[in-house]
Amino acid sequence: MHKYENIAAPVIKRLPRYYRFLGELMDNGITRISSKELSSRMGLTASQIRQDLNCFGGFGQQGYGYSVEGLYKEIGHILGLDHNYNAILIGAGNLGKAVATHMSFEKRGFKLIGIFDNDPMKVGTVIRNISVSDLNELESFCKDNHTDAAIFCVPKSAVPAIADTLYGLGVRSFWNFSHYDLSIRYKDIIVENVHLNDSLMILCYKISDANDEPENNKRKNKD
Amino acid sequence: MHKYENIAAPVIKRLPRYYRFLGELMDNGITRISSKELSSRMGLTASQIRQDLNCFGGFGQQGYGYSVEGLYKEIGHILGLDHNYNAILIGAGNLGKAVATHMSFEKRGFKLIGIFDNDPMKVGTVIRNISVSDLNELESFCKDNHTDAAIFCVPKSAVPAIADTLYGLGVRSFWNFSHYDLSIRYKDIIVENVHLNDSLMILCYKISDANDEPENNKRKNKD
């Protein structure tokens, strides 16, 4: 059972960007916009914008365009930002601390309700008004506090054991900053990965592809 | 002029994951693997793996498969990880600090050579053996030290001015953690975006899509 059926992943990935651009238009006092005008600002086609939006409903008006505020709210609703999912953060190292302090969880449909770490030096320190708990309190915490999602900011090696615990407690959604492949271990979970190393390697590829001498490879030999 | 021509973006995005899995296989002492075996471990099709690899060359052997170490090295080379691009980090807040301390730049083809911030409290502090410089020293630093790429870990509002400076100095590659759309401002640059807010919103979408009551929308009315 799904709220929206058969929405293609590329469409969903574009929604946050639409949301961001519409928010900026609102800040600039623009109240209506056509798919053509929005497409030129965002660097995509008007056709794609209309196709994307019509996956969820007809939010525009012929001859007029779209209400910026109306569309902003619709997309926020489609993304589910009006929820308040309880999230816990596992790992209070540099990355975990950055995620905890940097993100506006409330604006993104979440509430951060707990932070865990196994380092005694970190336990008890306060991040974003939350006191870091010892990892061995994770199980009792989740039994007392309904937990919708877990955020993994721990090294890959630490993930399987913690994930097993959380899975056993019924947690099925994960924001995964580790390089452990959760969706291979469990089939019925929701995962959104943030692989910083992968991203940096892709940047490296793009730079070296643009700058280096062509390889004497098969593709080139075809020329 | 490109090292490899016409490689589709989806192929490039899969390369770091191949690289990661092959590294794990090496750690486990596995020396050869077939596309079929790798496909079942990674959760994709053998056909896709062979297609992807053959964009760059024929690295396998009929009847045998692929040498794990050989393929690992080939993909590392394709990604350009044997480079040593000079990178500077703009922004030494929580996120910048996490990026600076958390990433193995050297293993990803980069070297972090400078960190900049406009906060006098941060200037002079040491992160990863690098002393944080004042942002107003950016220009002279880049003139003295060849800079291939800049990492943006500053708020959106601070980006345009800094990006203009760097662009003027010839910097054309960016790892962008801000929500400022660099590729719209400059047409001839290389950008790899990390949009944490977008990622969190997509997680929110997935959770609410899986859990909420269907909307009384157009799509559902068609059923």
Place this chain on the structure above:
DNA sequence: TAGATTGTTAATCGATTAACAATC
């Protein structure tokens, strides 16, 4: 050699773009 598995072409599937009738 026989079996296995690649590299590569062909078929299918999906996503994007174009076109246009509907309509505000």
Place this chain on the structure above:
DNA sequence: TAGATTGTTAATCGATTAACAATC
């Protein structure tokens, strides 16, 4: 009403999967 712009269908383009001859 006339002009503008949507919603939606059709056409195109691109990516994935299937099939199989080549070959180790």
